[in-house]
Amino acid sequence: MGKVRVAGFAVSLDGFGAGPDQSLEQPLGLRGPELHNWFYPTRTFRTMIGQPGGTEGVDDDFARRSMEGFGAFILGRNMFGPVRGDWPDESWKGWWGDDPPYHAPTFILTRHARAPIVMEGGTTFHFVTDGIEAALAQARAAAGDLDVKIGGGVSTVRQYLEAGAIDELHLVMSPVLLGRGEALFAGIDLPGLGYRVTEMVPSDSATHVVLAR
């Protein structure tokens, strides 16, 4: 059985994994995009958006690692879209266009049932209404020997951390202060849950840290 991992998850110096006031126009919250300044220049990201070129090196290595080896993904509903409450219709299909970057079964946590959506490139969105444990069981079954990625957002990562379900986290400590937003670790005792720092690799734009247990 594969591992359950968080990867490529950026955190501000003051501990926020997303900015405040998320919306259709600001899916990462105010100033949230600055968390990912390490990622945009990489070859991995540019390939993802169909552009040539991009940087190689530490950031690109971690960017590639953060999307490799996964047989299924789990996303919180707010990471899937800005819609709250019941789905008004079937029109919202994620932020990522017709060919999302997952290329595997992707399970969306929600309280509001919806039929699966088959996208291009191997991504199918499944909507799970019976909780994080059920979603993880389905994702594990879909992933087989590959890993399951907890894609985010902050609330979803926190729930799986508190449930003791995550084997490894790759965090990107970005040199930015957000001031407000969603705090990733507030109130969570990581060493108490068995985590320790197993890797720390700086780049010019961030510090990559791996936590495992």
Add this chain to the structure above:
Amino acid sequence: MGKVRVAGFAVSLDGFGAGPDQSLEQPLGLRGPELHNWFYPTRTFRTMIGQPGGTEGVDDDFARRSMEGFGAFILGRNMFGPVRGDWPDESWKGWWGDDPPYHAPTFILTRHARAPIVMEGGTTFHFVTDGIEAALAQARAAAGDLDVKIGGGVSTVRQYLEAGAIDELHLVMSPVLLGRGEALFAGIDLPGLGYRVTEMVPSDSATHVVLAR
């Protein structure tokens, strides 16, 4: 007039500037000493404790910078010692022996009056009972054109941050998880107070970050 600075202040990945359960035996709290693993091997620290040798490079450069250019220091009472409430006698003179590493007037925030203590090497401990603003005014007067260092601990740094009194902070992001302890920034909106990241320099053992406004 000099600046008011925090320097060489280590923070865990989960945001703690000291461990929990501080005591005479554990002045930095449980596992708090691990925050400072970047510092102990440096030539600057070894010189401070009268030992030869030590590392040079990024960590030593920042260690030296963190003690240079200051004409006065401000410390919270818990950083000065484990005594709480009234001073039982005059015996406690800090954690640092006869020749503390300050070599300048050092103002201790406390509600309990006490006569100044003249130590060896230029350090005099002054006990200030009328608040952080009064302590800063006295420290500025003592420092002249030199800078004032807010030495810590966490509570003292937070009080001066919230008062808008700090010009610059050098933080050392240490690759350690504490889980519990004193959170440095929780509830403080640093960009709202005008701070931004002006410097980020990795070493093998930590990431040095400078915040200024």
